Amino acid sequence: MKAIMSVGALIGVVGLLLLVGMILDIVPSNTVRLVEGYMPVQMLLELALFVAGFAGLSYMMTAMGMTFPRFWQGILFWAFILLYLKFRVYPPIPFSVRAMYGTVSLVAVFMWVSANEEDWKKFKQPIMNILDAQTGMNKLLRYAYLIVLPILIGGFSYNAMVPKSEEPIELRTVHPAPPAxxxxxxxxxxxxxxxxxxxxxxxxxxxxxxxxxxxxxxxxxxxxxxxxxxxxxxxxxxxxxxxxxxxxxxxxxxxxxxxxxxxxxxxxxxxxxxxxxxxxxxxxxxxxxxxxxxxxxxxxxxxxxxxxxxxxxxxxxxxxxxxxxxxxxxxxxxxxxxxxxxxxx
Amino acid sequence: MGLVAGKKLFSIMALGAMIGLLLLPIAVSLPSLAIGADAPDAVKKEGEAKVEKGRDVYYKTEGIVVGAPAPKTTDGPRDYPRYNFESRVLLWFANQQHLYYGSFVLAVPIFCMVIEFMGVVTKDKAMAKRYDQLAYDFIKISLTAYSLTAILGGILIFTFLTLYPAFFGYLSSIFRPVMHIYALMFVAESGTLYIYYYGWDKMKEGFLKWIHLSMSVILNVIGTLLMFLANSWIGFMMSPAGVDEQGRYLGNIWHVIHTALWNPLNVHRILGNMAFGGGVVAAYAAYKFLASKTDEDRAHYDWMGYIAMALGVAFLIPLPFAGYWLMREVYAYRQQMGITLMGGLLAWLFIIQATMIGILFLSTNYYLWQALGRMRGAEKYQRYIKYLVFLLVCGFLVFITPHTIVMTPAELKAMGGQQHPVLGNYGVMSAKNGGINVIITTTVLSFVWYMRGNKVSTVSWSKFGNIFMGVFFGCAYLNIIWLAIYGYYIPANVRVGLSVPQVATTLSCLFFMFALNGVMMKGAKQMGPIEWGKISARSQYALIMLATAFTWMMGLMGYIRSSVRLFWHVNEIMRDNSPWAYTHTVGFAANMISFNVLFFWVSILFVFWLGSLGIKKAPVEAKAGVPGGAPQPAGGH
Incomplete structure (x- = not known):
């Protein structure tokens, strides 16, 4: 088991480093190319490898006594998916599809972290800690959230409502029904x-x-x-x-x-x-x-x-x-x- | 002894009367059919010159014209009288509410039949009593809904008559005998239902119980036939037959009923109704669970929710396959209708539909994973759930990828064309077939895990059995995914046929793995009992989500099916010349569907509340030894 997880962890680390390197232009962006014609399967396989890699990494870290909090596992995995879709897949995926994929991924993360009571408790713990505010740091964070969250929501609302001169989105009917x-x-x-x-x-x-x-x-x-x-x-x-x-x-x-x-x-x-x-x-x-x-x-x-x-x-x-x-x-x-x-x- | 014999005699007479009622509509309809057949003879007697023949638009057979042509309507108070409001929306609302309640009251008696039968054949007396009580609870919920269905049916007919008189007049002129049979069968359905419900206590044991069970069979036969008849009207509107090009009836009522889409619609609707009914009862149980104040109540409603969910999902699994058959028949009937649905004007609604289907399966899996928590010994499966999540989500992402993407012209340019090298491949049917089959196979796997959650197989070949099951599932996934990829290399019509081995793979997993698991778990060592009621509240919200998604999807699919006729009342026969003969925007349709869903759930909460008024009295009656007392949860599944 440990050997399998070690391989998984290795894949996860290498994959992550490669991806970050390609995004930051440290590693040439065509190091691992998405090949036209094979891209759909390649993308799913890459994601599968990353999942295996992250699972291995998590296992190894726990085995070494460096447990990575479940809360941050969930949040970071979701962020990873968003970044992968935005920067890895080329030509760029339109926002509407990325939004759909991002929402589904968020639901998936929720299903994963709340699949059993123990995991759900672990995931909720940092949130509950801040809400309970038993320590000075948590108290500070709670106040910070109290101020930052309304500002963020207000900002999003403003951004959504403010008149823009962007091109309108189009729902193009590529193959309209033909006449009889x-x-x-x-x-x-x-x-x-x-x-x-x-x-x-x-x-x-x-x-x-x-x-x-x-x-x-x-x-x-x-x-x-x-x-x-x-x-x-x-x-x-x-x-x-x-x-x-x-x-x-x-x-x-x-x-x-x-x-x-x-x-x-x-x-x-x-x-x-x-x-x-x-x-x-x-x-x-x-x-x-x-x-x-x-x-x-x-x-x-x-x-x-x-x-x-x-x-x-x-x-x-x-x-x-x-x-x-x-x-x-x-x-x-x-x-x-x-x-x-x-x-x- | 004499009393029992009297009861038997009474029961047999009641059953005979019901069968008589069932046959009555057919007997009554015979003269009307005969009139239909005689009419041409009467015309013949008046002289051959007056006989006019027409050609059936679908069957291409010749027949003697016995009906008037479809009216050519004009926009005005004669053909389209109206309030100061869009008539189509009013009709939409009335129709949808009637369909929701109709589906519910047709589905629940089928559940009752199954559960009552399980109670009758179960050897464990305590279990038998529980099943019987559960079936009784189910039918009690549906009884109030039944009255509402009839009221909504009346409202629907009045809406048709007052807002679309020309169209309804034409439709009823074609379906005259069918509509009469329908009305009479409704009487038979009502009579049977009331005897079935009110005779529950009187016929609870021995031979009388079998008579009672037989009544549920009759009830469901009538209900199903009722639905088939109603389906013939919508089938005719979409794919008319039995009339000539002018819409004149040619005297063959079977042609009018048996249109190109009738049978696929029948199958799809039966499965859909069952899944929907299961969802609604599960939501009822979830609501009661969340509101429960005692462990006993929680245990009961937890069990009820599980049974309803399992029954609903049993019909949900084949539902996408029935849907594929329906779409295939739509394409075969009219290519442009199929393209309008899946590639053209309504394509985005299908993406929404795919999303709803995905939500249904995700909710089901989530519920099952939560349910593992009430079993000791199931922890060994819980750590692998993340991999199931990954499989489900990959299938889901492919399944919901649109072929027609919403984007700005700048995004279109950046993408380098309308077709994206990844999304373009996910957006077509070959990939989507793979996606949905992966989702369903994963759901089957979750069920298998659930069924063996607290058990350890004691058969000597358990290790081999486990390896075999693992390999079987692995091969199934490989086969499904491989066929999805292979589909890109073969002709489209052969590709459509690939769904058959994919479905066969999924169903093999369902049947073989369930059967093998059943054999392996026979006499298995239990790590602990199922602790009914000790399940997370999240699981119950998953059940509510399941039911809401069912309701929303039913509304959506009904809208899609109806709007594919575009500007026709009866496709290519009778044109809609009202001011509302256009297709609504996706946004308007979504809002309207949401309104219908909201209205249904508010009204069914009222029905639940009415049902709870009766239940409140139950503990008192239970103490007095009257059936209907609070049941104990089952110990198995």
Whole structure:
């Protein structure tokens, strides 16, 4: 047990020193990098390691007769979580999400320190000591709190009420609900049932399984399937359409959506928000092909009322591309990112 | 002997009468169904030329038009008469209060049935008496609430008739026979409930007890059918069937009832009602516990709170899975409806919902950890609670991460785009499935710890059993988390299917681990009795939090389900042309839900108070040997 806890303590100390070092720029900030694509799991693993580390540290300190008060354990652990979210995770997490995470962490700390009577008593003790004010120091602290707390609360209230000229927060609806049908170049497409006419097998029939088997194995075109190279001049059928879609994409779309389809094209940073990142699992990966068809055809100007704050400058591509070209470019986007369009069956 | 035989005869007659009452609505409804079927024949006799056929909007079958088209309403006193107030809000309030009480009075008899059955089959006579008393306490609470439910139902109908006459007229023209059956079944429900309650003392032993128990089964069958019928109306409003594009009824009442969302709604609502009912009774017990002045009372209400919480949570655990099924059916029915709910206009309400679900599970776990404190020997588990907190909170954080983030344009720019490399991944369903399954599995683990808190297994293979359980839980966590990650590498429709093995893993933990734990703890050495009543006050606040979160979430989900129709009274059939055919802001909706929750809790406190008036007399009666005396707490769980 002691050996396990010692390892935990070591991890805790090293992790903490690294984190503080990176925050204070003593240690290069990329010493332990959060790698794009693995960040979500990496973040949870890091937190798990820190918890194990702190538990080990607490155990070791107690074993050495240097018990760290439970009250300060709770407070400091919560402060650690807030600092981790603020300084460790990059790009920065918006305040609204950090506030949610911070509140949940506070509840978690409360659940931990009050899970049993003994711990709860230990946690409350410093508060009770100050309220009881049996010693001179505690008496002094009680008076200090009596003065400081109302000032702090007043300050927070003032800060909340004072008129500000900050940008208002926006609750952007990224994927507004599409209409039941859309009319493009004079033809009506029912979004629930329409299919991409170029998502076909060698027999020329609509076949999602066949086409799914021919996309790149990983996003951003890193691993192409053997014998499934759209740029092979002999490629036919689906792969040929992917190539044609790619040509259309690089002639029209990549200026904004980027040559890796990650929304970081040449012109991307002229806009806020930058164009959609197709490699993110929250965009085309969770939408039906017909949804993309509707959005590409109608552009930002065609967003429905629900699509507040309509922050999209994408042109209505039906004015520049044919229906076939739109379907082909969508085919390419799925092929290149390695995602499959959503279906319901 | 003769008296007993007479009682038996009377009981059998009473049971027969109840079954008759149950069948009566069906018998009465037959002519109305027959009229529905005859009507086309009558039309036929007048001449084939007058027969008009329509195509069912959902089933795509052809049928003969027997109803009028859905009215095209206009904003004015004819279709939308009003007070100087938003009619929709008035209806919202009336509907929500009726639903709260309706859910409560449908759920409590199911608990009574289960607890009474446990009392009947328990061999320990003292325990049997305690269970019986508990079931009686439960039904007593629900009886006053039952009257209030009926009153609120009346208010709801009057609100519909006076503020939305055109819509209600159309709905009742479609559901005419169903509404009659509903009303008659309500009569049957009332009759059965009153006989069940007032016959408790008379039918407390032997064969008569079984008759009494059978009555609770009948009561619950009627209650459940009542709910199914009411669900058919909201199912029709969301996903109409049995009518043509103009909303004309095509003569097939089953199509109108059996819409695309009817069954998922039925399952979801049964589970939801049970969880809610458990929560409310647990809150009642917590309130009584906190107000108790004697150790005896505290022990009783501690036990009552535990039983109610356990029953409520038993139905809470499968509730998210039923919710997933409902959402899947919504997506299958209309893609845009699903996107409006989960990715579009109402997406933030779902984040609030996820938060409430998380609070429910956190409260349950916290209660169980507190409950370990009343058992000697449970200390060995308490030191590991911090790791359970970590698991729960990680699952919770992922589960509540929004896909659509609230931020300023500056934050959006700093983030480098709408999608965040961490939050973007947590914000989609694959991660959320993992999150909620981790939360539920951890809750199961807490339950297992609780059940073995004061016991030490004496079976020869206990060491192996403990290792097996540990490995099983470890593998379950790994499987759930792995599937959540794997979900990013496969098509979305297959990803949705991944929830099946995740759920199967969670349920395996629930059933196998509970069963194995039960076997291991059979004849276990007790480190000490459960000291009922010796539990922290914090645990009782956790129960109150549990009930409040249930109530709030019910209000929220009802609002989401209703507002997903956007500007339709009946989706794509009858348009809402009132001035209130817009979606409220999230803030307004949250305030309105909070008001409804507050009103419900204030009014149910009144119900509790009424119940306590009867209980005050109990000790006197108990001394006289009348059933209903203060029960003793159970020694086991």
């Amino acid at each position: 049908s859309t009319k493009v170049h004079g033809k009506t497409y029912t979004l629930q049932t329409s299919q991409n006419p170029y998502r076909v097998n060698p027999e020329g029939k609509y076949d999602q399984e066949y086409t799914n088997a021919n996309i790149v194995e990983q996003g951003m075109g890193r691993l192409m399937k053997p014998n499934a190279n759209p740029w092979d001049k002999d490629a036919q059928g689906y792969l040929k359409y992917v190539r044609e879609g790619g040509e259309i994409f690089f002639q029209n779309c990549h200026f904004c959506h980027g040559d890796n389809l990650n929304g970081r094209g040449l012109h991307a940073f002229a806009f806020n928000p930058i164009p959609a990142n197709f490699t993110d699992p929250g965009t085309i990966a969770q939408l039906q092909e017909t949804f993309i068809f509707w959005r590409v055809s109608k552009g930002g100007i065609g967003l429905p009322n629900e699509g507040f704050p309509w922050a999209s400058v994408m042109p209505p591509w039906e004015q520049h591309l044919t229906v076939d070209e739109i379907w082909k470019v969508i085919l390419f986007e799925y092929w290149h990112t390695g995602y499959y369009p959503r279906t319901w069956d």
